[in-house]
Amino acid sequence: MVEKFKTYLKKYFPIGLRVEIIAVVILSVLIGVIFSTRKTIVVSVDGRSKKITTFCSTYRKVLDNSGISIGPKDKVKPSLDSRVENNTTLKIKRVVKVKVEADNKKLNLESAEDNVEDMLKAEKIGISKLDIVYPSRKHELKKGMNVVVTRVKTKDIKEDRPINYDTILKSDEQVENGTKKVVQEGQNGEKETVTRVVYQNGKEVSKKVISEIIKKQPVQKVIAIGTLTNYTPSRGTNLNYVESLQMRATAYTADYASTGKNPGDPAFGITASGTVARRNNGDYSSVAVDPRVIPLGTKLYIEGYGYAIAEDTGGAIKGNRLDLFFDSSSEVDNWGVRWVNVYVIR
Structure with missing residues (x-):
């Protein structure tokens, strides 16, 4: 050519x-x-920019020729040894001085990292997810900053603990009033607990139960409280009762006037319970009651009448009333109508 x-x-x-x-x-x-070898670039140092025209092949030579020094921890982007490209920006971030307290040490450091976490990593100060860092890990690194790393560790302690049994009281009509009787002894249960203890810089700061597993259920202690009250009739021995009532008492016999039935009738002298109506001095006699107030079969002691058992009912016997059986009309007439104290016995 x-x-x-x-x-x-x-x-x-x-x-x-x-x-x-x-x-x-x-x-x-x-x-x-x-x-072709002449290039124009912008050099930015901590945000302050300067335009430079150069014939140098690498950024390192550009900075050397421009009298711009780079410290060992300063951050430069692109890298110093990369080839210079026209119309590019070379960013330089200068180190700042910071103080770090960690692991019982106080360090004076220089760093050009963007935030606290990156600075700690660059300085090979490891931090766990539990560790507390102040200021926060993503906080922008600034000149004169004091960074404190608090080491946090946890320990789970497993132990067996007793579950105290409860004591319950229940009324018992079979036990004399005011008397206590242990029906069932109590037994403690057992549970497995896991307690998490938190330590900061080796010192315990908190503990919390994080789980509980019941290994044995407790057994309640049951104490019976007697409600059976003592009563002494004017004649006879003491008797125990569970309830006392004041009732209006009338009297009846098996005759037609009282029952509407004559001798020879299959139901003559038969109570609502199917028993033969009877009057037993010193033993249980038949009485008519309202079953809604006194259930049939209930044993009673009636002042002026004696022991009785609720076996019969009557159309006029409603509410707080009862009808006492006698063998003769003269006894019925003699009784008449009166208010009496009635004791429910067991």
């Missing part, structure tokens, strides 16, 4: 003009080379 160019010059241009043309071509080539 060059030989053809020389031949072309010799054939069409005189020697003087040829020299001038060659000089112009060489100059053009030189100018092209110069412009």
